[in-house]
Amino acid sequence: xxxxxxxxxxxxxxxxxxxxxxxxxxxxxxxxxxxxxxxxxxxxxxxxxxxxxxxxxxxxxxxxxxxxxxxxxxxxxxxxxxxxxxxxxxxxxxxxxxxxxxxxxxxxxxxxxxxxxxxxxxxxxxxxxxxxxxxxxxxxxxxxxxxxxxxxxxxxxxxxxxxxxxxxxxxxxxxxxxxxxxxxxxxxxxxxxxxxxxxxxxxxxxxxxxxxxxxxxxxxxxxxxxxxxxxxxxxxxxxxxxxxxxxxxxxxxxxxxxxxxxxxx
Ligand SMILES: [Zn+2]
Numbered sequence: 517x518x519x520x521x522x523x524x525x526x527x528x529x530x531x532x533x534x535x536x537x538x539x540x541x542x543x544x545x546x547x548x549x550x551x552x553x554x555x556x557x558x559x560x561x562x563x564x565x566x567x568x569x570x571x572x573x574x575x576x577x578x579x580x581x582x583x584x585x586x587x588x589x590x591x592x593x594x595x596x597x598x599x600x601x602x603x604x605x606x607x608x609x610x611x612x613x614x615x616x617x618x619x620x621x622x623x624x625x626x627x628x629x630x631x632x633x634x635x636x637x638x639x640x641x642x643x644x645x646x647x648x649x650x651x652x653x654x655x656x657x658x659x660x661x662x663x664x665x666x667x668x669x670x671x672x673x674x675x676x677x678x679x680x681x682x683x684x685x686x687x688x689x690x691x692x693x694x695x696x697x698x699x700x701x702x703x704x705x706x707x708x709x710x711x712x713x714x715x716x717x718x719x720x721x722x723x724x725x726x727x728x729x730x731x732x733x734x735x736x737x738x739x740x741x742x743x744x745x746x747x748x749x750x751x752x753x754x755x756x757x758x759x760x761x762x763x764x765x766x767x768x769x770x771x772x773x774x775x776x777x778x779x780x781x
Contacts, residue, residue, distance in 0.1 A: 525586040615653040673697030693755030
């Protein structure tokens with residue numbers, strides 16, 4: 517006699533990008549995937565480490581696929597994946613790979629399981645396409661950081677001093693993550709987490725924030741502005757995450773193996 521309860525597994529289809537993976541047993545992997553409509557989720561890719569498995573390619577980090585999942589008791593199962601983009605150019609270079617991994621790690625750290633944010637998905641995908649298309653990896657990462665912070669409501673305020681609304685024409689201003697932006701030096705005690713940056717940096721932030729992704733390659737950022745922007749955003753992100761990101765060490769290492777454009781501080 518047939519059970520009144522259906523034994524067919526519920527399935528759903530969604531575009532997804534692999535952000536992390538760990539091996540499971542001898543042939544499987546647990547993938548952490550950022551999906552467009554379900555946010556971050558974990559799913560088992562059964563047999564994906566077996567030679568010739570159709571899930572082998574789609575289980576690689578930052579591959580973008582149309583995925584089909586079956587609802588499992590503990591973890592959902594990735595049953596099928598049609599690769600839309602595997603980003604071969606990113607993979608061909610250790611520097612772009614390191615930057616792509618950094619984008620994935622930021623998405624991972626800033627998102628909770630099953631909290632959909634389609635805009636965040638689009639920002640990640642756009643960042644990967646920028647790297648694939650040869651946009652400066654460092655500026656791509658800074659652009660991505662600014663977009664991500666804006667989407668999550670953590671955007672640092674660079675437009676003017678947060679206390680008096682003015683901005684000096686030259687000299688230094690203080691950037692403070694706890695303040696959420698910049699303060700001029702005339703406005704009283706400096707925040708304890710303040711970091712001095714040239715006021716000239718602000719015009720570079722504006723240029724980057726307002727640029728279309730396909731125009732980033734045209735921006736000319738001197739080494740000093742790159743270094744200061746990286747420091748400021750890293751400091752802000754660190755404050756937000758309250759932890760350092762593992763991949764920043766890897767990034768630093770990968771850059772020291774190629775021709776570095778910035779000198780490490
Ligand atoms: Zn002020």
